[in-house]
């Protein structure tokens with residue numbers, strides 16, 4: 090799959106927290122190199138299965154915290170993807186003595202994985218999003234179930250460390266679901282959410298509204 094470079098570049102800049110005008114010459118060069126080579130330095134693989142094709146509904150999806158997905162699971166998929174270990178090793182190696190290049194490559198790798206996943210989802214389930222366990226008050230332990238049901242260690246080489254970190258690190262797993270919008274409004278842990286307090290969200294976007302962050306803080310003070 091061909092990933093438009095302009096889209097990839099924009100997404101990488103978002104990860105870096107930079108705009109074009111912030112980039113010095115050295116960073117421009119590192120970014121250009123990473124964008125040019127990321128496909129060749131990665132070994133993108135993915136796997137998915139439709140929930141309706143499983144012998145039974147995964148137990149973790151019955152948890153209260155997944156109530157926001159109920160009614161949207163008929164067309165949903167379990168999904169996992171990875172860039173493989175090679176890109177992790179390249180980033181680790183760069184970080185030993187060329188830290189700024191490592192930071193740029195890390196951002197480009199994140200953007201490349203996310204963009205490939207989004208493009209694939211657009212094809213397989215238009216209007217779909219990847220809901221990763223750990224979002225919106227759900228337990229990251231759901232990742233273990235997703236990866237096990239997909240046999241992702243065998244097919245993609247992805248496994249979870251005890252800490253919950255996926256190896257290779259540039260990996261994603263979750264439920265692809267249509268008609269779902271990420272929102273903090275109805276989230277059961279909104280009043281205690283550390284992401285919102287920091288002006289972020291668990292789903293990788295800026296906090297939706299400053300007012301919401303303020304409400305989260307106020308609710309927390311009252312609690």
Ligand code: SF4
Nearest residue numbers: 225273276282290291
């Ligand atoms: S960022 Fe929003 S959706 Fe995510 S856990 Fe916090 S309140 Fe919930």
